[in-house]
Amino acid sequence: MVTASAPGKFILFGEHAVVYGKPAIAIAVDRRIEVSIRRSDRPMIDGKHHGGGRSYVNSAVKRLWNNGPLNIRTHSNLPPASGLGSSAALSVATVAALLQMRVRFSRKSVALNAFLTEYEVQGRASPTDTSTSTNGGAVMVGPEGDNVLWTIEKEANNGKMNRWYVSSLELPSDLDFVVGVTGVRSSTASMVDKVKKFVDGSGAGMQIINEIEAIALEGVEALKFGDKSRLGELMNENQSHLFSLGVSHPKLEKLIDAARKHSYGAKLTGAGGGGSMVALTDEPETVMRDIELMGGRPIHVRIDREGVRIEDREG
Ligand code: MEV
16 A cells, blocks of 8 residues: 655735746645555545546546556545645645555656646646645746756647746745635636636736736745745735636635734635635734634644655555
8 A cells, every 4th residue: 555645825925927937936835635556456545436437536547547447535634625735735635645556756758747637626626736745845837947956738629839947936934824714616627727718818917917827926035035025015916917807706815804903914715706715924823813703714834844754654
């Protein structure tokens, strides 16, 4: 049996714009999904028989395994459909366990295969979530950076080749983030689709994407200098652009407003349309209370610096 685990993430800047080749910054968090795989006489996922389907686990198995039935168990500490990267963490942990059963995995091959798995299930995706879950820490996806970990290429439906450089970023140690989970489930695929229609249908959409790009690039500098005030302002600006793109939600705005009273800044994180928001603050306890009072589920997230890992191997 092989067990692998991978962390979730939140996006600090650049969600949605990254799908159009713009930069995004994401941070891995200390909530994991664990996947255990062993050979079996019948294909099983979490106690149920499995075959076709387009789930992340099925898709990874189809991509990487043709060596007999497997019994797969998953265990998650991440709220599903919450913007915290649960589908990416599931893809990364499954791919890592499968590669480890075959030979040994490299982070680069995990990142690539987990991205292709997510892409196949969602129909469109950037490698932000899967690469952050694979590497841990803070990651920038977009233009060529100083510490490139790997590059990922994928031909889009229109035949255009997308290339993303994935780089690691240094993170100041004194950044405190609180996530607020709205409890409103949302689908990344449908949010990405909604933005695509807006961008394809009007110049205004692409202009917003370009403004988010400028925020993410400035965010990299603010992170380098540990400038929390500027980071917070940029988070607030990023939120107003995400609102204009149509991916916010009244419950997100309620939690964001509540959190901002004791934060440098706050914004939705991930695909939006529900899911979660994130705040940068020096008063995590107060912000958690404010989020809870507004009906959200607060999580004081710590940064996961490790990324994907093999938990054990036996049999
Ligand atoms: C989802 O966590 C982030 C999006 O930018 C989609 C993606 O990058 O694949 C909305």
